[in-house]
Amino acid sequence: MKLWKKIFLGAFLLFELVFNFASLYLIQYHFSMNLNKEIERSLTEQRVIQSGLQTNGTYINEKLGFPQSVVRDFLRITFQEYTSYFDQKGVFIELLDENRQMVYSSFNKSFVGTRGELEVHPSGLRNYVIRDIGEKSYLFVTSGLALEEDHFLLTYVRDITDIYTDRSAQFNLFFKLNAVTMLILGLGLYLLLWYLTRSIRSLTRSAQIIAEGDYSQRVHIYSKDEVGILARNFNRMATAVEDNIDKLKRTAEDKQHFTECLTHELKTPLTSIIGYADLLRSTKYNEELHFKGLNYIYTEGKRLERLSFKLMDLILLRKEELIGTREDARELCTEIAASFLPRLESEGLALVQQVESSYLTVDRDLFKVLCTNLLDNAIKASTEGGRIMLQGHADGDGGYVLEIVDEGNGILEEDLEKIFEPFYMVDKARSRSHQGAGLGLAICAEIVRLHGAGIDIHSRLNQGTTVKLTWAGVYN
Structure with a gap:
């Protein structure tokens, strides 16, 4: 599976997990709060009813001296008044004697099963239970009611179906909202990750193309x-x-x-x-x-x-690694020119020397080899009566330039790029006649490289050639 798809699935599942957990927790938390409020409310109202009945029953029995039959009639009348008040609010009241025989009940729903909330002592604490009857849910709250010698069980019943209905509605809304959120989030996250990882896909394609041998990708x-x-x-x-x-x-x-x-x-x-x-x-x-x-x-x-x-x-x-010494360019060029005088005379050529004095850091022997090869090439390219210039001067950037100029045959432009290659000969016939092997300029290029200098050749056919040697950062 591709990386961006892994990120998509991971982010999508993580969001769904957090979103579902948080939403379900909030729904359940809200439901629990509402249910606890209803329970507290029911316990309070049941206590109020119990206290009222306890007080009035005791007053009738002890202060007025009415018999127990009158007390029971009083309880029925009181319950009827409570019923007329609570009926519209979904509240019902039951009264059972100590034998659990129904004395009064406004709750007309029948159900099968034991009634655990009745397992209390008449004078003990209250019990409550939530019971589903049909499609509705009811809260039963029961406590004892003692009137002199008679003991009763007072049950307060409240319809709390709305709380469960509200929770179900919230669940339905959550599932619909979650479905829409999943669709929007999934599509948006998919497109976003696809867009953000386009560089990675391009990188992968390029790597494959390069691996196949196309290094220009x-x-x-x-x-x-x-x-x-x-x-x-x-x-x-x-x-x-x-x-x-x-x-x-x-x-x-x-x-x-x-x-x-x-x-x-x-x-x-x-x-x-x-x-x-x-x-x-x-x-x-x-x-x-x-x-x-x-x-x-x-x-x-x-x-x-x-x-x-x-x-x-x-x-x-x-x-080789160059170990140079400080040498005067004019003295070196004078020595080199002197060694060529016999040959120049025999060839009928003139050497014009115009070299300014300047100290260069060079290897003396290699410098002589460099200039000797270049002058040798200039002589081979020249014809009788020709002139060769050996010029040296400082440039404007603190460097030094040495030029060897001839008026010979010249070099074709397409040959200039290859003249430093070993064994390359511009004119093979002339090179053979002068016993050349095409290695002179290759050796010159290596000597120039060792000195950290530069070499540049300009030439025009039948007009001559200029070889320019450049040393940078020379101080006289």
Whole structure:
């Protein structure tokens, strides 16, 4: 059973239990109060009648000296007067002698059964009993009445049917009211709980969809209460899960791509090496052929060596923690530029250096590797007579910017997003001719990450490329 249905049944049954108990208790309490009032009233009126008869009978017998027969006649006349007074009020009077023979009675209802209220001593306390006769209920109150030598039993009878009728009417009203209340409460509570738990239902559906693999699913937030907070936290969790899944997918794809590229990079030189080795093994000695074959084997072997070194650098950089020192950017760039002068002269290129002095917290060797790879790429992209700019200056936010600008072939916009991937080459033919493996920029990206710096590349085809390195929070 769903939670909101459990809440509905629990709340509905609890309300019904409390409402029924309270209503029945009030009805019974009201009935008991009315019944006690009628009993007290009947006991009082019976006592008044008894006292009046006791006083008048004694006066007639003792003061006036009338015989007992006159006293009995007096009692009958008195009872007739009482009857004419009480008859309209549903009150009746009975008088029995000591042998329980009826002397006078205004109560004309007959019933079967013993009369327990008569079991009293004539001079003792009063007894009362409630008795149902036909469809009515009567209260019988009996006490002794002593007149000299004669002893009687005086019974006061009151019709209390209205009290029971009123209780039955209240019960009928309660059952009708309870039926209407149950209907309204049940419908209202059902709709209210269904409305309030819509976020939970949405949360359940979203969880099922996410469990099936659709991590883009989100919960619609209907409220700002605890359920709404739960829905928002669930959406945050789903976003985090989706991001992590995407990262894992990208990592898996990168690993697959890395493996495929590595396999390809190893296969090409190995195929050449095996082919030339087999050729040298299966042909007669020829100095020119053997020199050419051995030279090719040596060249491809060195290429594999460089590839292995770069792969090792890339792996180590991802595991390394930077321990930097304060270095002057101008001095470092001057040393790096000096190491490229022979190559620049041979390529017919000019390097223009405009680097402001500023102290950076860097790893000296890694910084040189970073700039060397970037300058190497700029040289490879440039043509004879071209110019390469090495510029460094402070920015307006207290940081430092180092730029390497060339006037070479440029990079297509769709290739810019992939240039930091290992083994990715924009121009594979040119990279092969320069013995490149597509790992230089991947290594640069890792070095920049270790320094907490930023790298940004802007390029236009046949107009050149600008690589911008940014260090934040540099103080000269």
